[in-house]
Amino acid sequence: MPKRGYHHGNLAQALVASALELIEQKGPSGFTLSEAAKLAGVTPAAVYRHFDGREALIAEVARQGYAIFADDMERAFAGGQPSALAAFEATGRAYLGFARRHPGHYIAMFESGIVVTRDPALNAVATRARGVLEEAATALSRHIPEEKRPPAAMFSAHVWALSHGVVELFARNSPGTNVPFPPEDLLETGIGIYLRGLGLLSPDA
Structure with missing residues (x-):
């Protein structure tokens, strides 16, 4: 699954877009925060700047x-x-x-x-x-x-x-x-x- 290559801008919305893609592919319980971060092109730690969990x-x-x-x-x-x-x-x-x-x-x-x-x-x-x-x-x-x-x-x-x-x-x-x-x-x-x-x-x- 390719990274989105996120570099700047609205990180929270980039993660929402990644989550939408993963939800459609795997369902709401079929992915991890790490997968959402990877798809957005950021580290898992970056997710916690905006969301405290999946x-x-x-x-x-x-x-x-x-x-x-x-x-x-x-x-x-x-x-x-x-x-x-x-x-x-x-x-x-x-x-x-x-x-x-x-x-x-x-x-x-x-x-x-x-x-x-x-x-x-x-x-x-x-x-x-x-x-x-x-x-x-x-x-x-x-x-x-x-x-x-x-x-x-x-x-x-x-x-x-x-x-x-x-x-x-x-x-x-x-x-x-x-x-x-x-x-x-x-x-x-x-x-x-x-x-x-x-x-x-x-x-x-």
């Missing part, structure tokens, strides 16, 4: 991923206006798009075991990302009679879980899980079934 480095990868993710979700939500339904569906598609474009970040965020509350900055940006989907769910749930309306946090959690399941099973080339439908179609129809159950779509929509 978990801290992965947490920074996750933090940056959540920032990109939150921006993507916010753009999708705004782009779907003024229809609450379109905005809600757009945020679901944004989840799938993010996982495809940023696999290393996605793994660090959702598969590394990093607890978002370990760091205030990480927790803040993760909360912002979750808040977009909850905002979309809140807007859409206003069309449900109040006595039948699920809490917005539950509503958004269901769609988050559905989106995550589609990504994990069908959008990341998992062996033995090929189906004759694009992940986008699976997500759209799954959300449609859920929304029909809540009375937000007609049976024929």
Whole structure:
């Protein structure tokens, strides 16, 4: 594995870039800090100027991923206006798009075991990302009679879980899980079934 030839500039970001590459190749637990340092072209001791261990480095990868993710979700939500339904569906598609474009970040965020509350900055940006989907769910749930309306946090959690399941099973080339439908179609129809159950779509929509 060639060194990146790091000489100057932002060492912390060079290490994040190395960690992203290693996470995609080996998974979040499949590499050491020494490997990340070697890929960045620095000594292992240099890593500790910025990160006190591998978990801290992965947490920074996750933090940056959540920032990109939150921006993507916010753009999708705004782009779907003024229809609450379109905005809600757009945020679901944004989840799938993010996982495809940023696999290393996605793994660090959702598969590394990093607890978002370990760091205030990480927790803040993760909360912002979750808040977009909850905002979309809140807007859409206003069309449900109040006595039948699920809490917005539950509503958004269901769609988050559905989106995550589609990504994990069908959008990341998992062996033995090929189906004759694009992940986008699976997500759209799954959300449609859920929304029909809540009375937000007609049976024929």
